[in-house]
Amino acid sequence: MLSKKTQYAFHALIHLAENADKGPILISEIAQEKSISIKFLENILLELKNAGILGSKKGKGGGYYLLKTPKxxxxxxxxxxxxxxxxxxxxxxxxxxxxxxxxxxxxxxxxxxxxxxxxxxxxxxxxxxxxxxxxxxxxxxx
Amino acid sequence: MLSKKTQYAFHALIHLAENADKGPILISEIAQEKSISIKFLENILLELKNAGILGSKKGKGGGYYLLKTPKxxxxxxxxxxxxxxxxxxxxxxxxxxxxxxxxxxxxxxxxxxxxxxxxxxxxxxxxxxxxxxxxxxxxxxx
DNA sequence: ATAAACTCTATAAAAAAGATAGGCTTTTTT
DNA sequence: AAAAAAGCCTATCTTTTTTATAGAGTTTAT
Incomplete structure (x- = not known):
């Protein structure tokens, strides 16, 4: 079985891909949309970032975004x-x-x-x- | 990943199959042969028995044996x-x-x-x- | 400057895995 | 009949992993 962490990662990535046209997406938006604890999701997105899959932007208007195309x-x-x-x-x-x-x-x-x-x-x-x-x-x- | 329990079960079943000609096999023999905690193995063999895969015999000369052929x-x-x-x-x-x-x-x-x-x-x-x-x-x- | 938002590390709580303990029952042998 | 051998059963304990939370720190836009 895949862990919740991996399952959440998939859901977050799906959300990011499906909203890739909207610029950086807030952690809180993904958390709410996918019913994931915001703090838990924070760690997951950070791992995805450190692995070079996601990019991020801090400060107002910030958020996460895909660094690669879904495929x-x-x-x-x-x-x-x-x-x-x-x-x-x-x-x-x-x-x-x-x-x-x-x-x-x-x-x-x-x-x-x-x-x-x-x-x-x-x-x-x-x-x-x-x-x-x-x-x-x-x-x-x- | 398969749990230790499942891995031990496979090793125990292999031992039972490879010694099927020797009559019931002691838990302690399998445990020693495969380096498994005897008490932990006991539980595993019991589950395999309750599932109808193994049979057992109590008392002297007892032990476990396959109820089905390996295939x-x-x-x-x-x-x-x-x-x-x-x-x-x-x-x-x-x-x-x-x-x-x-x-x-x-x-x-x-x-x-x-x-x-x-x-x-x-x-x-x-x-x-x-x-x-x-x-x-x-x-x-x- | 201030507020927004991600960063980082630590900790805690819960669940699962792994292991152990000990008395009970059945069977064989003497 | 008693004793010993061997599995039966259930409970508990320990360790590890998973899941979740906390809070101070850093960066950036306005």
Whole structure:
């Protein structure tokens, strides 16, 4: 299951994409629109900013905005940023790999093999599908 | 990520399958062999028993054993039993479905759509691959 | 200057995961 | 019949993770 953090991030990004023509969007606006605690959302948007996905502007008229077009933001990137590994086991994770404790040889491990296949099938979708694919409205900046 | 509980369950089931010819296997043997806390493992094996996957025998000469052949035990079944939903979002879970809070119409929700595809791709593997597929040794009772 | 709005770090509360404890029941052996 | 072996069951505890909050700091527009 994706954490609330990741789910909120998706909703916030959707809102930003769908209102990209309106200039910087207030945290408070997104929080209200998507029913997210404003302080919690603040942290999430900051992470997205630090990851180079969002830009921000301080002071009056400030807010957050996308730094890339929706189709340049793969869903896998968001999940990894906020939730960490996508794979079901540490030993098949591409970005958060950890060796199994009791496993002598991963090359001969049946679990490793199957979970690697699950990872591949999942990533095939999550790395090609982007923010653009989860928007409700059609946005012109595609 | 799969929980330790599910990972331990897989390891225990593998041990049981690979020693199916030796009659009931002690919890303590599995625990030692797989480096799992004996008391924690006890709970896990009990859940597997209550789910009809394992049988047990009390008293001297007792222990646990598979009630089905490895190829009759899909990996998805074990994961659902110990970890719950396999899907990434509650609103696309087949077995643990919950409606989204803010979602007006799932039929038009892009996230729902993509996560549904991820679920399908994952289940296609986890429901066809079985305990048999993660065994190291070849076991005759296939 | 002042107010608006994001920034940063710390902390707290709640939930989940992981682990342990101990008495109970069943079965086998003596 | 008693004792020992082994699983059964339920409760509790500890640790970690997740979720949420707080508040002082910084930047920018007016």
């Amino acid at each position: 340049e933001i793969p869903l896998a990137k968001i999940i990894r940023l906020l939730d960490g590994a996508i794979a079901l086991l540490p030993c098949v994770s591409l970005n958060y790999y950890e060796k199994c404790e009791n496993c002598r040889d991963e090359a001969v491990c049946g679990l490793n093999d199957v979970m690697g296949k699950v990872r591949d099938a999942t990533l095939k979708i999550l790395e090609t599908k982007t923010l653009k694919d989860i928007l409700t409205r059609n946005v012109s900046i595609l | 009759e035990i899909p990996l998805a079944k074990i994961i659902r039993l110990l970890d719950g939903a396999i899907a990434l979002l509650p609103c696309v879970s087949l077995n643990y479905y919950e409606k989204c809070e803010n979602c007006r119409d799932e039929a038009v929700c892009g996230l729902n759509d993509v996560m549904g595809k991820v679920r399908d791709a994952t289940l296609k593997i986890l429901e066809t691959k079985t305990l048999k597929d993660i065994l190291t040794r070849n076991v005759s009772i296939l």
